[in-house]
Amino acid sequence: MFMNQSLRYWGTALVLLPAAGASAQTHGKPVDAKMLRNAASDATEWVTYGRDYSETRYSPLRQINASNLSRLGLTTVFPMTALGAMEATPLVHDGIMYVSHSYGIVFAFDLHTGEKIWEYDPKVAYEVQQHGCCGVVNRGVALYQGRVYVGAMDGRLIALDAKTGKVDWEAQTTPTDNAYTSTGAPRVIKGKVVIGNGGAEYAVRGFFSAYDAVTGKLAWKFYTVPGDPSKPVENPALTKAMKTWNGDWWKMGGGGTVWDSFAYDPAADLMYVGTGNGGPWDRDYRSPGGGDNLYLSSILAVRPDTGKLVWYYQTTPGDSWDYTAVQQITLLDLKIGGRTRKVLVQAPKNGFFYVLDRITGELLSAEPYGHITWAKGIDMKTGRPIENEGARYPAGTAQPVSPGPGGVHNWHPMSWNPDTGLVYIPGSNSTMVYSATPNFAYKKGSWNSGSSITAPNRPEMPFIGPPAVPGQNGFLSAWDPVANKERWRVTYGPTFNGGTVTTAGNLVFEGTADGHMVAYSADKGEKLWEMNLQERNMASPITYEFDGKQYIAILGGRASNPAAGLRGGAGAAGKDQSGPGPKLFIFALDGKKSVEEALPRK
Numbered sequence: 001m002f003m004n005q006s007l008r009y010w011g012t013a014l015v016l017l018p019a020a021g022a023s024a025q026t027h028g029k030p031v032d033a034k035m036l037r038n039a040a041s042d043a044t045e046w047v048t049y050g051r052d053y054s055e056t057r058y059s060p061l062r063q064i065n066a067s068n069l070s071r072l073g074l075t076t077v078f079p080m081t082a083l084g085a086m087e088a089t090p091l092v093h094d095g096i097m098y099v100s101h102s103y104g105i106v107f108a109f110d111l112h113t114g115e116k117i118w119e120y121d122p123k124v125a126y127e128v129q130q131h132g133c134c135g136v137v138n139r140g141v142a143l144y145q146g147r148v149y150v151g152a153m154d155g156r157l158i159a160l161d162a163k164t165g166k167v168d169w170e171a172q173t174t175p176t177d178n179a180y181t182s183t184g185a186p187r188v189i190k191g192k193v194v195i196g197n198g199g200a201e202y203a204v205r206g207f208f209s210a211y212d213a214v215t216g217k218l219a220w221k222f223y224t225v226p227g228d229p230s231k232p233v234e235n236p237a238l239t240k241a242m243k244t245w246n247g248d249w250w251k252m253g254g255g256g257t258v259w260d261s262f263a264y265d266p267a268a269d270l271m272y273v274g275t276g277n278g279g280p281w282d283r284d285y286r287s288p289g290g291g292d293n294l295y296l297s298s299i300l301a302v303r304p305d306t307g308k309l310v311w312y313y314q315t316t317p318g319d320s321w322d323y324t325a326v327q328q329i330t331l332l333d334l335k336i337g338g339r340t341r342k343v344l345v346q347a348p349k350n351g352f353f354y355v356l357d358r359i360t361g362e363l364l365s366a367e368p369y370g371h372i373t374w375a376k377g378i379d380m381k382t383g384r385p386i387e388n389e390g391a392r393y394p395a396g397t398a399q400p401v402s403p404g405p406g407g408v409h410n411w412h413p414m415s416w417n418p419d420t421g422l423v424y425i426p427g428s429n430s431t432m433v434y435s436a437t438p439n440f441a442y443k444k445g446s447w448n449s450g451s452s453i454t455a456p457n458r459p460e461m462p463f464i465g466p467p468a469v470p471g472q473n474g475f476l477s478a479w480d481p482v483a484n485k486e487r488w489r490v491t492y493g494p495t496f497n498g499g500t501v502t503t504a505g506n507l508v509f510e511g512t513a514d515g516h517m518v519a520y521s522a523d524k525g526e527k528l529w530e531m532n533l534q535e536r537n538m539a540s541p542i543t544y545e546f547d548g549k550q551y552i553a554i555l556g557g558r559a560s561n562p563a564a565g566l567r568g569g570a571g572a573a574g575k576d577q578s579g580p581g582p583k584l585f586i587f588a589l590d591g592k593k594s595v596e597e598a599l600p601r602k
């Protein structure tokens with residue numbers, strides 16, 4: 001059935017392409033609110049992180065498809081002066097690609113000439129690089145009204161002139177006396193730039209905030225964890241949260257940082273936000289005596305004008321395993337039980353694929369999409385997980401649990417294809433042994449997980465449920481969110497593989513952990529095409545059309561600098577880099593560029 005549908009699209013490709021091409025370079029104006037709202041229907045561009053507000057990463061382009069994939073090749077291999085691992089999704093507007101990478105360095109790349117137009121370096125202080133959580137990465141920028149917005153690693157939200165790369169304004173979004181970092185892509189919703197941050201491993205207090213896109217003035221701030229109970233709450237939603245915490249959590253912070261997912265439904269005027277794990281990880285240290293610890297590991301529905309909470313759903317009450325729910329939230333309209341439901345779907349770290357009514361927050365289904373031992377399932381009456389006996393790790397015990405803190409799904413973007421009705425999840429299975437750190441004492445600005453993690457290499461340990469998984473094993477799962485079950489799966493060796501993009505050409509593209517770019521058929525998961533890019537750490541692919549031609553682009557690679565991405569002093573990025581480093585790869589039909597010619601000469 002899916003195949004017939006796909007063939008029909010391929011058959012009409014030649015008729016449809018000129019029309020799509022005609023609209024390609026007629027924008028001639030900056031990204032505005034209307035373009036953001038209609039991003040899904042403009043096949044030629046990629047103007048916001050997840051391609052559209054629903055974060056689908058689906059493209060209607062079909063010039064590249066199974067019938068001509070053998071002609072797909074590289075048109076550009078652009079070596080980047082970057083350190084750390086590549087995680088960013090580039091944006092494309094009006095013939096220019098905006099790329100961010102380590103620290104929040106941004107450059108504009110001219111699709112006409114294949115040259116860099118400008119580059120901006122936020123010059124993040126060396127101290128932040130050393131103490132910040134968790135990797136010198138950046139996942140993307142936002143575009144709006146002639147500005148490019150980036151979160152620098154030190155928590156500054158910076159608005160750049162899209163034409164010149166010059167700073168228009170900057171705002172410090174995080175306290176500078178603690179280990180907050182900003183690595184996620186900001187989003188622009190109703191004239192406000194929404195930005196989160198990371199640092200839950202350092203037990204910082206999580207929040208996200210919104211800034212006026214023109215002036216850089218703070219509009220509102222939403223703390224995900226209550227503060228000092230003797231002081232007034234900053235947000236009415238925290239009154240309820242306060243009752244779910246014990247002890248002196250506020251003296252540490254509590255975690256719940258928001259470092260990745262934002263989605264927006266303009267019709268409902270609701271913004272959806274995923275929150276992070278507890279800090280410290282071990283609830284016994286964070287909230288002695290227990291409690292759900294709202295709003296950790298939760299999905300929040302919030303009014304973008306005010307930051308007011310409308311509903312919430314907590315995926316992992318009383319988290320002790322670093323099970324963040326910051327993972328991508330995708331908004332879909334699905335036919336469930338004979339009627340169209342406006343839903344959101346999420347595949348958070350804890351391994352359950354959630355389908356919720358996005359207007360009311362009602363849980364519609366939750367099924368495991370990977371190897372899980374911490375819970376038996378989700379109680380559909382209460383919406384709560386049914387934890388397995390022994391999933392927690394009281395002091396003095398060591399418990400193997402699946403998944404480990406890497407989660408079954410992490411930052412790697414998934415994608416949704418309306419033609420196949422499938423979500424493509426870049427996942428991985430793992431087991432780790434959790435134990436409480438003896439005599440844990442909170443130290444501000446330091447790693448404060450309060451837990452130790454080891455590989456499950458002692459066979460005498462009692463395993464919960466299914467046997468342990470050695471290592472962290474990657475897979476690509478094609479998931480049917482209506483039936484809430486898997487339709488096909490590709491398994492890999494060690495992970496992490498990159499994010500996915502899917503197209504009307506019945507294709508799914510993914511970069512693998514060992515530096516290959518791969519295309520699968522979206523309906524069946526057949527590997528149709530592959531290229532060895534001789535890299536590691538692939539980010540997430542995008543696709544766009546330029547001058548009537550469809551392109552696929554992806555960042556890949558990791559600097560081989562032994563300092564693990566740290567850069568000394570005030571020198572320019574990448575000066576001390578040696579060997580193959582990160583690159584921007586662009587593919588199209590009949591691309592003839594070779595990877596080798598971009599590698600440094602020996």
Ligand code: CA
Pocket residue numbers: 200201276277322324
């Ligand atoms: Ca974490």
